[in-house]
Amino acid sequence: GAGVSQTPSNKVTEKGKYVELRCDPISGHTALYWYRQSLGQGPEFLIYFQGTGAADDSGLPNDRFFAVRPEGSVSTLKIQRTERGDSAVYLCASSLRGAQGYTFGSGTRLTVV
Amino acid sequence: AQSVTQLDSQVPVFEEAPVELRCNYSSSVSVYLFWYVQYPNQGLQLLLKYLSGSTLVKGINGFEAExxxxxxxxxxxKPSVHISDTAEYFCAVSKANFGNEKLTFGTGTRLTIIP
Structure with a gap:
């Protein structure tokens, strides 16, 4: 597609529930990134995929967070047993040239009540 | 590890006045530097980037950074701001070598243009 698409744009879930956030990158971009932006903060790195594999998952806060990219295109960020502290905007970006060429999606605003 | 400090959380500026948004970084290795803009309910858009070469970098919408x-x-x-420049601005840094993909962001500066 023309840009990075993230769905849903907004998600409200109850504490303890499981959620999936989807990212559809720009066609042909091999690198895909997930960031989390809490209120009043800059985006924080979560995980980076090169193709199908997670090249760096050092930013995932704990084992409730998991992400996949099975065919090297669409990625899904999965959060188990959600907590109120998980409330944030989750941003996805894709790139052909690493940090030099990110294109960000509009984000998914997750609210855990 | 790299870090970024944006000392000004909010900057109000009159329309057509000049503006400077400050960014300082810390790193033990060479870096690439970026400025991103975020309009309400939108993703981040790249304003400009420094990779190497000339230290004065020009970007979109009349912005520049040194x-x-x-x-x-x-x-x-920016020498003269417009109402449409009202947004959140983020400075970011990455290691300056291929294979280092992560961006480290500052906490952002909210620029408000006063008519």
Whole structure:
């Protein structure tokens, strides 16, 4: 597609529930990134995929967070047993040239009540 | 590890006045530097980037930034702001070598243009 698409744009879930956030990158971009932006903060790195594999998952806060990219295109960020502290905007970006060429999606605003 | 400091959380500026948004970084290795803009309910858009070469970098919408290695700064400037420049601005840094993909962001500066 023309840009990075993230769905849903907004998600409200109850504490303890499981959620999936989807990212559809720009066609042909091999690198895909997930960031989390809490209120009043800059985006924080979560995980980076090169193709199908997670090249760096050092930013995932704990084992409730998991992400996949099975065919090297669409990625899904999965959060188990959600907590109120998980409330944030989750941003996805894709790139052909690493940090030099990110294109960000509009984000998914997750609210855990 | 790299870090970024944006000292000004909010900057109000009158329309058509100049503006400077400050960014300082810390790193033990060479870096690439970026400024991103975020309009309400939108993703981040790249304004400009410094990779190498000339320390004065020009970007979109009339913005420019200057890389100062001795002061570890990358301040963003615009000589005359417009109402449409109202947004959140983020400075970011990455290691300057292929394979290092992560961006480290500052906490952002909210620019408000006063008519």
């Amino acid at each position: 890389f100062n290695k001795s002061q570890t700064s990358f301040h963003l400037r």
